[in-house]
């Protein structure tokens with residue numbers, strides 16, 4: 001009887017181990033999936049639906065020169081294509097601003113529309129806004145509305161991130177905004 005009980009207990013322990021192991025492997029796989037959506041300057045690309053990502057990609061039309069540079073990276077998936085385009089826009093904005101921070105690692109979060117972006121903002125800051133995109137200094141994250149995206153919108157928010165990483169002392173808000181507007185205007189030069 002004791003022998004039998006011990007065997008059952010051992011079997012249960014082994015089942016538990018297998019379950020735990022399966023959970024661990026799932027966690028590792030999930031982690032790998034997140035890690036895959038990163039690039040030279042972007043540490044995480046997050047989206048709720050692949051439709052949003054396609055919409056974002058369709059609306060992010062680059063200039064012919066920038067597009068050729070992005071295509072040279074031979075992206076194979078929609079995530080790789082979006083990341084390749086974002087990296088190229090980041091490099092162009094760095095040239096426009098003449099600022100090359102060496103610690104750029106931005107999180108990019110793609111939401112469906114401006115209502116979703118404004119909703120996230122309202123939830124965090126308790127302020128009613130109508131934003132198509134914004135850069136959160138504290139989270140080092142850019143939120144984009146896929147529906148409203150354009151190269152100018154992307155350049156503007158990326159400029160905020162670059163300025164934020166470049167200066168040790170954060171410039172005044174108006175200067176921050178001025179530099180972002182400058183990048184937005186000249187990204188297509």
Ligand SMILES: [Zn+2]
Nearest residue numbers: 156160177180
């Ligand atoms: Zn701005």
